[in-house]
Each structure stands twice: as C-alpha cells, then as structure tokens.
Amino acid sequence: MFQTTVSIALAALLATSLSLKAEGSKPEESQTEQPYTDRLGDNQVTSVKREITKGGGLSREELLQAAREALPINVLPSDPTDPTTDTKPDEQR
Amino acid sequence: MYKVNKVRPLWERQMRAISSFLAMVSTLGAIGWLNAAPSPEVGSDATDSSARIQQVAPRNYEIAASTNWLNPTRSREVPHPATRVVESVPDVSASGNPSIVPLQWAGLVLNYEVFEKDGIKYNRGCTGQFISPRVVLTAAHCVQDAKTGAWYDLKKMYFLAQYQNNSFSQSYRAVCASRFDGWWPAQLTAQNTEERNRARQNRWQWDYAMILVDRASATGYYKNWAVGWQGKYQGATATGYPADMLRGEIIQKAHGEIYFPNFTMPNIVALRHNHSDLTQGASGGAWVANFSKQDDAEHNILIAVSSFIMKEQSGVSFAGYPTSALHRLFDYVSKGCSR
Numbered sequence: 001m002f003q004t005t006v007s008i009a010l011a012a013l014l015a016t017s018l019s020l021k022a023e024g025s026k027p028e029e030s031q032t033e034q035p036y037t038d039r040l041g042d043n044q045v046t047s048v049k050r051e052i053t054k055g056g057g058l059s060r061e062e063l064l065q066a067a068r069e070a071l072p073i074n075v076l077p078s079d080p081t082d083p084t085t086d087t088k089p090d091e092q093r
Numbered sequence: 094m095y096k097v098n099k100v101r102p103l104w105e106r107q108m109r110a111i112s113s114f115l116a117m118v119s120t121l122g123a124i125g126w127l128n129a130a131p132s133p134e135v136g137s138d139a140t141d142s143s144a145r146i147q148q149v150a151p152r153n154y155e156i157a158a159s160t161n162w163l164n165p166t167r168s169r170e171v172p173h174p175a176t177r178v179v180e181s182v183p184d185v186s187a188s189g190n191p192s193i194v195p196l197q198w199a200g201l202v203l204n205y206e207v208f209e210k211d212g213i214k215y216n217r218g219c220t221g222q223f224i225s226p227r228v229v230l231t232a233a234h235c236v237q238d239a240k241t242g243a244w245y246d247l248k249k250m251y252f253l254a255q256y257q258n259n260s261f262s263q264s265y266r267a268v269c270a271s272r273f274d275g276w277w278p279a280q281l282t283a284q285n286t287e288e289r290n291r292a293r294q295n296r297w298q299w300d301y302a303m304i305l306v307d308r309a310s311a312t313g314y315y316k317n318w319a320v321g322w323q324g325k326y327q328g329a330t331a332t333g334y335p336a337d338m339l340r341g342e343i344i345q346k347a348h349g350e351i352y353f354p355n356f357t358m359p360n361i362v363a364l365r366h367n368h369s370d371l372t373q374g375a376s377g378g379a380w381v382a383n384f385s386k387q388d389d390a391e392h393n394i395l396i397a398v399s400s401f402i403m404k405e406q407s408g409v410s411f412a413g414y415p416t417s418a419l420h421r422l423f424d425y426v427s428k429g430c431s432r
Contacts, residue, residue: 035244037274038432040421047271047430048236050247052307058205058251063264066205067253070218072336072374073204073232075239075300075401 187368188339189332189346191255193386195379195393196344197312198223201256201334202231202304202377205249207238217245218341220333220378221252221304223314224395228426229265230315231377232400233272233302242277244270252306256334258342265306269430271422275299298360298413300400301377303426313388315379318395320415326382327351329364329396331410333378337370346384347371353414360414362397367408375399380412 033049058066189196202219209215219235229252237244247270253261276299280292319325330348334341349366364380378399385392397412425432 038425040273040425040432041418043418043421044274045271045422045425046274046277047269047426048244048247049269049430050267052268057264057266060264063203063251063253063261064259066216067201067203067218067256067261068259068342070201070203070216070341072334072341072372073217073219073235073376075234075376 187345187347187371189344191257191344194313194388195222195315195381195384196332196346197255198310198314199332199344199379200229200252200254200261202229202235203251203253204235204245205251207245207249218334218336218374219376220344220374220399222332222379222395223254223310223312224303224318224423225314225427226309227306228314228423229304229306230379230395230398231302231304232398233276233300234400235377236270236272236302236304237277242281250304252304254310254312257344263311265308265310268305268307269426270302270304271426271430272302273299273418273422276302294356294358297358297400297411300413301398301415301419301422303422305426305429315381315393315395316388317390317393318415318419319382320417320419322382322396323353323362323414326394326396329380329382330384331364331366331371331375331378331380331399333371333375333399335368335371336374337372338368341374345371345375346381348384349410354411360416361400362412362414363406364397364410364412365408366410369407371408371410372402375410376401380410 033051035046035048037044037046039045189199191197191199199220199222202221204217204219206214207217217235219231221229221231221235224230235245236250247267250267250270252265252267253263254265255262276296278292278296280288281296283289283292328348328350330346332344332346334344338345345368347366347368349364352363352365354361354363376399379395380397380399382394382396383392387393397415399410400412402410
C-alpha cells in the first residue's frame with residue numbers, strides 16, 4: 001500500500017513537471033510593453049521592451065518573403081528649415 | 094492437506110496494476126526528460142534561425158548575380174527577381190560583400206506588417222549592424238515612425254544578418270529598443286510655431302537607435318566606433334540596402350567625402366558619395382571610416398549611420414554627428430534598456 005502511494009505521488013509529480021515543460025515550449029505571442037523613459041546624463045531616453053517568450057515568430061520562409069516585399073523606410077526632409085518626412089508607401093522594393 | 098492459493102482482493106490487484114503502469118510511465122518520462130533538447134536560454138526565441146553558416150567570400154559580382162550566395166549548391170525553384178535586375182544593371186561595383194568584414198556585421202532591420210493600406214499589410218525595411226554581440230545600431234526612424242511617432246512593434250521586428258539576394262544567415266528578434274528623446278521631443282507638437290520648427294530641425298541629430306536582440310551575433314560586430322571625430326576623418330563608406338539599387342536585395346557600399354553642411358539643423362554631417370540611388374532603405378546603414386577587409390583597430394571604424402537625404406542634394410547622405418551620448422545609450426541598451 002505504501003509502495004503504491006509513493007508511486008502515485010512520484011508519477012503525479014513527474015506528470016506535472018512534464019506538462020509544465022511542454023507548456024513552456026509552446027509558441028507564444030509576446031507582449032510589447034508601453035514605452036518608458038529614463039534619464040541618461042543630460043538626456044532622456046525612451047525605450048520599448050518585449051516580454052521574452054520561447055518560440056513563436058516568423059519562419060525563415062516568411063521572413064524572406066517579408067523582406068522581399070518590405071518597403072524601405074525613408075525620411076526626406078524637403079527643406080532644412082522645415083523638415084518633414086516624405087515616405088513612399090506605394091513604392092515596392 | 095491441500096494447498097490453498099491465496100487470492101488477493103480485487104482492489105489490491107487493481108492498485109498493483111495501476112502502480113506498475115505509473116512506474117513504467119515515470120521511467121519513460123524520466124528517460125524522455127533526460128534526453129530532451131536543452132531549452133533555449135532566456136531571451137532566445139528565434140524561430141528557425143537557420144543553421145549556423147560560415148560564409149565563404151565570393152567575389153562581388155558573383156554575389157550580385159547569384160540568387161543564392163549562401164549555399165551555391167542548393168537550387169531554388171523560383172528565380173528571384175533580383176537576378177533580373179542585376180542582369181540589367183551592368184555596374185555592380187558598389188555591391189558589397191556580406192560574407193566578409195565589415196559587411197558581415199550588417200543586415201536588414203525588418204518591421205513586419207507595420208501599416209495597412211487598402212486591406213494590404215506592408216512591411217518596412219532598414220539597414221542595421223551589430224556594434225556588440227547583441228546590440229544592433231540603426232536609425233531612430235527605423236524603430237519609431239518619423240511622421241507619426243508610433244513605435245514599431247518589437248514583436249514584429251527582426252534583424253536578418255547578412256541579408257543578400259533573398260537569403261540571410263541568421264534571424265534575430267528584438268528584445269528592447271531605445272533612442273534619445275531628442276528624436277521625438279514634446280515640442281514637436283507645441284502650439285508655438287517657432288518652438289515647433291526648432292524641434293523639427295534639432296531632432297535629426299538624434300536619428301539613431303539601438304536594438305538589443307535575443308542572442309549574440311554569429312558573425313561578429315563593429316568593434317571600433319568613433320564620436321566627436323570631426324577633423325579626423327575626411328572620407329567614409331556609406332553602407333546599406335537602398336531600394337533603388339538592385340531592389341534593395343544587395344548591400345551596397347559607396348565611398349565619399351565628409352563635410353559639415355551649413356544647415357539650420359545642428360550637428361548634422363554629410364557624405365558626398367555621388368550615388369543618387371543610395372537612398373531609401375539605406376537608412377540606419379553605417380558610415381565606415383577606413384573600410385577594409387582587415388578586422389583590426391585601425392580599420393572599419395563606424396562614425397555615423399545614414400539618416401536622411403535631400404531632394405536638392407543628389408548623391409549626398411546625411412547623418413547625425415555622434416557625440417559621447419552614443420556610448421551612454423549603448424551602455425543602457427546593453428543592460429536590457431535599463432540602468
């Protein structure tokens with residue numbers, strides 16, 4: 001009887017560990033936190049941080065396709081005295 | 094006398110059976126546990142990341158013309174359009190070689206599905222480079238929209254190292270990103286026009302950002318970077334993935350003369366490389382003094398990153414003139430964007 005109880009307890013413990021491990025390896029969507037600021041000497045910085053999770057993300061093929069189709073990020077101040085951005089969303093790479 | 098076989102009660106037989114079964118499951122589980130692949134370290138959430146590829150250095154024209162510079166023995170079912178572009182452009186002399194120093198430290202900063210128009214989602218591309226094992230330097234407008242101030246989603250931000258001709262060696266994911274508030278000052282939305290215009294002019298000197306990625310560079314990084322270098326370097330080589338050159342599929346390098354323009358924008362430096370098409374997509378690309386295949390303290394000194402171009406000045410790229418603040422930002426980002 002004692003043996004049985006111990007076996008059941010061990011098995012339950014192991015099963016719990018295994019299920020936790022399996023859950024941990026599942027791809028998950030991570031969350032990007034809100035921008036936050038810090039002071040660095042005379043300057044202030046703003047940062048964004050992503051909660052780190054395991055797995056997830058795009059596959060190599062998806063990344064290549066995304067890179068192929070990506071539009072360049074461009075800023076084009078038209079006048080030094082009044083810089084404005086001029087991006088070209090319709091232009092394909 | 095006769096021998097009596099002791100019959101165990103039913104519940105005891107059942108318990109023994111369950112016990113045996115559980116013991117077997119435990120043993121198998123333990124074996125599986127011990128044999129399982131080690132979990133990735135915290136922060137390592139790269140997707141496939143591909144195999145670790147040691148690059149051999151093909152010649153530049155081979156890179157430009159090849160649809161697969163990483164593994165020439167592997168065939169592709171569908172030839173990439175970049176090949177056709179290369180064939181129609183005889184001068185590929187500006188093509189850089191991402192398999193050798195220093196361009197092996199560079200890559201494409203990819204922001205996936207950053208905006209939607211007419212039901213179609215668009216990605217954005219920039220240039221970046223490793224300046225330490227885990228820190229990528231790029232332009233601030235590559236992590237935060239220059240027009241709207243919206244941060245690009247870190248969940249969808251990738252760094253594709255050695256991107257070239259529809260291939261890359263390793264993909265890295267952004268963990269955190271920082272830039273100085275000078276890039277997006279509160280005065281940009283000030284009621285006072287003069288104050289607003291001053292903020293607009295001042296912001297360009299801060300157009301750089303750093304991204305901490307999920308694991309260390311497999312190909313190295315720029316070890317030498319200079320700030321406050323005015324008078325020391327008269328020329329530099331701009332690098333990047335300009336969309337107008339070979340459709341942004343091949344990293345370009347263009348050497349030029351450095352000068353400090355007489356702008357109302359403070360702390361801006363210019364590089365006249367005379368490549369009018371070294372424009373969009375090259376943002377965030379390094380300006381490299383003493384560009385060389387040699388990896389030592391005297392060569393490949395990163396002195397700025399491309400920020401913007403001007404319609405009136407073809408063949409010239411502009412960048413913020415880096416100060417010691419760059420080092421402070423680096424220390425900060427290296428610590429996980431915290432002090």
